[in-house]
Amino acid sequence: MHELPATKGILDVALEAAARAGSPPILAIDIVVGELTSIVDDSVQFYFDMLSRDTLAAGARLRFRREPALGRCDECRHAFEVRPPLTRSCPGCGALGLSVTGGQEFYVESIEVADEGARGNGDPEGERPGSD
Amino acid sequence: MKVPVVTEILKANDQVATENRELFRGAGVGVVNVMASPGAGKTSLILGTLARLSDGIEPAVIEGDIASSIDADRIAEEGVPVVQINTGGNCHLDAPMVRAAMSHLDLTEVNLLFIENVGNLICPSNYRLGEDLKLVIGSVPEGHDKPFKYPGIFAGADVVVLNKDDLADVFEFDHAEYERGIRMVNPDVEIFRTSCRTGAGLDSWTAWLEKRLAALGTGVGAA
Numbered sequence: 001m002h003e004l005p006a007t008k009g010i011l012d013v014a015l016e017a018a019a020r021a022g023s024p025p026i027l028a029i030d031i032v033v034g035e036l037t038s039i040v041d042d043s044v045q046f047y048f049d050m051l052s053r054d055t056l057a058a059g060a061r062l063r064f065r066r067e068p069a070l071g072r073c074d075e076c077r078h079a080f081e082v083r084p085p086l087t088r089s090c091p092g093c094g095a096l097g098l099s100v101t102g103g104q105e106f107y108v109e110s111i112e113v114a115d116e117g118a119r120g121n122g123d124p125e126g127e128r129p130g131s132d
Numbered sequence: 133m134k135v136p137v138v139t140e141i142l143k144a145n146d147q148v149a150t151e152n153r154e155l156f157r158g159a160g161v162g163v164v165n166v167m168a169s170p171g172a173g174k175t176s177l178i179l180g181t182l183a184r185l186s187d188g189i190e191p192a193v194i195e196g197d198i199a200s201s202i203d204a205d206r207i208a209e210e211g212v213p214v215v216q217i218n219t220g221g222n223c224h225l226d227a228p229m230v231r232a233a234m235s236h237l238d239l240t241e242v243n244l245l246f247i248e249n250v251g252n253l254i255c256p257s258n259y260r261l262g263e264d265l266k267l268v269i270g271s272v273p274e275g276h277d278k279p280f281k282y283p284g285i286f287a288g289a290d291v292v293v294l295n296k297d298d299l300a301d302v303f304e305f306d307h308a309e310y311e312r313g314i315r316m317v318n319p320d321v322e323i324f325r326t327s328c329r330t331g332a333g334l335d336s337w338t339a340w341l342e343k344r345l346a347a348l349g350t351g352v353g354a355a
Binding site for chain 1: 133134135136137138139140141142143144145222223224226254255258259277279280281282283284287288309312313316317319
């Protein structure tokens with residue numbers, strides 16, 4: 001269950017970034033996850049909702065962009081996206097010699113914060129249930 | 133409004149890991165992070181290595197386990213300083229845990245430290261501890277498909293030891309397939325085959341380890 005400490009890391013990075021931007025509420029966090037890191041999106045959102053209570057990031061949506069690793073055939077130089085389990089042979093020519101790089105990303109790319117006019121009402125998207 | 137960030141999520145751990153490494157370097161200690169699935173032979177390989185170290189190498193071990201001190205007791209029986217970390221259910225060691233354990237070791241008396249991680253092929257690979265070398269131990273009964281299923285941990289390894297190699301025939305283990313899977317994500321990594329039961333391969337692995345740690349400028353081999 002390494003999603004819990006990883007989620008704590010996401011929250012800390014996002015809160016630091018928000019503090020630098022004048023502490024607006026955080027609406028969403030864009031996270032880049034390499035396919036070889038074995039991070040499970042749903043678990044992270046679950047932990048995040050617990051950990052972010054009573055912070056600027058309460059209710060924020062986590063948006064994951066999964067980055068595949070890149071495979072390349074040593075024979076025909078065919079390049080292709082790779083996700084575990086690794087393919088055993090080149091999808092192009094069937095050769096066995098393959099190189100796989102990347103897929104190890106794990107970082108916060110950006111945060112989406114409330115615009116200045118919307119700050120402080122706790123309902124920046126105007127979609128509060130039952131408010132109409 | 134979008135605010136660009138681009139910050140590593142595990143940077144807090146990485147910072148402590150970097151500090152750990154500086155502390156280890158300052159004390160002249162070479163550090164090996166030992167990672168493998170449960171039962172691959174982490175403790176057995178550490179014990180087999182300890183028995184073969186050259187004179188002048190003063191080892192210590194940090195044992196990470198979810199609970200219990202079974203492994204630490206085995207190390208302590210050999211008269212080697214050992215610190216137990218119980219992670220309380222956490223699936224990996226992190227750099228702050230290692231920092232806390234360091235305070236229980238007299239680093240001036242040590243020049244080689246093995247950190248035995250929690251048995252797991254997934255989580256430990258993401259957490260630097262302050263090590264000089266990442267050792268991944270595989271074992272024959274796990275099957276030769278493991279590098280294809282858990283590429284992340286093999287991609288980050290500095291050295292891979294395939295243990296229980298005396299059982300290769302029984303399990304119809306395909307070494308070429310196994311090594312091909314590893315080299316797909318880590319083309320130049322050193323790969324050894326050992327059996328902690330028979331002792332096969334342990335001499336050459338230990339000799340390589342000492343040479344490599346000396347080349348990295350750790351305290352090993354400096355005396």
